[in-house]
Structure formats: structure tokens, C-alpha cells
Amino acid sequence: MMARPALRVDAVLVQAVIAGALSFAHLHDLAAAAGQSGWKAWAYPISVDLLLVAAWRRLRSDGPSRLAWCWFLIALFASLGANVATAGFLDLANPPALLRLGIAGWPALAFLGGTLLAHSATDREPVRPAPDTEPEPVPDTPTPESTTDTSLEAETEEAPALPAAAPPPPAAPAVPVPAALVEHARKVAADHEARTGARIDTDTLRARLGVPPQLADAIATQLA
DSSP states (O other): OOOOOOOOOOOOHHHHHHHHHHHHHHHHHHHHHHTTTTTHHHHHHHHHHHHHHHHHHHHHHHOHHHHHHHHHHHHHHHHHHHHIIIISSSOOOSOOOOOOOOOHHHHHHHHHHHHHHHSGGGOOOOOOOOOOOOOOOOOOOOOHHHHHHHHHHHHHSSOOOOOOOOOOOOOOOOOOOOHHHHHHHHHHHHHHHHHSSSSSOOHHHHHHHTTHHHHHHHHHHHOO
């Protein structure tokens, strides 16, 4: 059977209880001297100590901040000032008007401090940044224009080459005809038309003149 550990007395905890009790009593005496009686005098030290603890807890949990430090110093000044004032520096039988003013305005000041410490922007959970994700590569999709160009190139490559058109035959060189021969041919043609009533053809003209076919064609062209 295991033995229970012996109850140890923590000296630091005892010292804190004694200091808190003395500070509590000093605040009560100061509030009573300023005209607060009954439960009101007991509520003042509770309000000061709670504000001091709330500001210290805010500093420990959320880290240093101007809001928490401000209200911590205000509560510390109120607690320390009450301890010093009850040490004989003030005539508590005839407290000054400034002390009465401070005691009367403390509830509103403590309520404001407690509200700001309990409800502030630091209570919100920080927004976690989204994990860095690389965008997935998008496959290259051919555009309609590129598709059309590719198909046209493919059709051009696959289409058989058409045979080149044969060049036109070269024109026959012009045959020079002497003017005298042309005049003679006119007379022959006029005589043939007068006898037969029809125009002379190229073959008959060539036979009558006794010239080669090319020359006869050139003469017939000039007679036409």
C-alpha cells in the first residue's frame, strides 16, 4: 500500500496570501475612509485585485501588449497607492477631495478595463495561410487556327503533284513578202474572182504564183 505524500507548506504561497490579505485590508480601509461603507468598501479591493490578475493573465497568455500593460499598471498603482496612503501619509479622518473623486470613479474605470481585456481583437483565432500549391500544368490544346494550318499542310504534303502544263508552241516567224509579189498576187486574185466569181483560195494562189506554202499563207493574209 503506497503512502500518501506529506503535505508541504509552500513559503511562496504563504507569502502571497499574507501580502494579498494586507493589500485587501488597506484598500478596504481607504474606501471606507473615502465614504464607502458596508459591502461597497469590501467590493473595492476585490475589483482592484481582479483587474490586476486579469491584466497579468492577459500578458502571460497573449504576450506583451499595450492594452494589457496599461491596465496592469493602473491596477498596480491603485493597489500600491492604497497601501502607501494607509501608512500615515494621508489623514484618513479627513480624506482629500481628490481621493474621494478617485474612489468614486474607480468602478466605471475598472468595468471598462475588464471589458477591454475580456473582449478584444487578440481573442480571434489567426487565419492560417493556405498551403502553397503549385498549379497543375495545363496541356497545350491546339487552337482552331493552328489545327486548320496543320491540316492544310498535311493535305498539301499528301496531294500528288500535278504535271506541269506543256508550253505553247512557238509562233512561226513572219515571212517577208516583197511588195511587187503582193501586187502581182492581187492581180492574180482579181482575175480569178472575175472569171470564177469566187475569191481565190490559198492553194490556188500558191499554184498560180509558184511559191512555197509559208509564203503563200503570208500573201493570202495581206490580201484578206
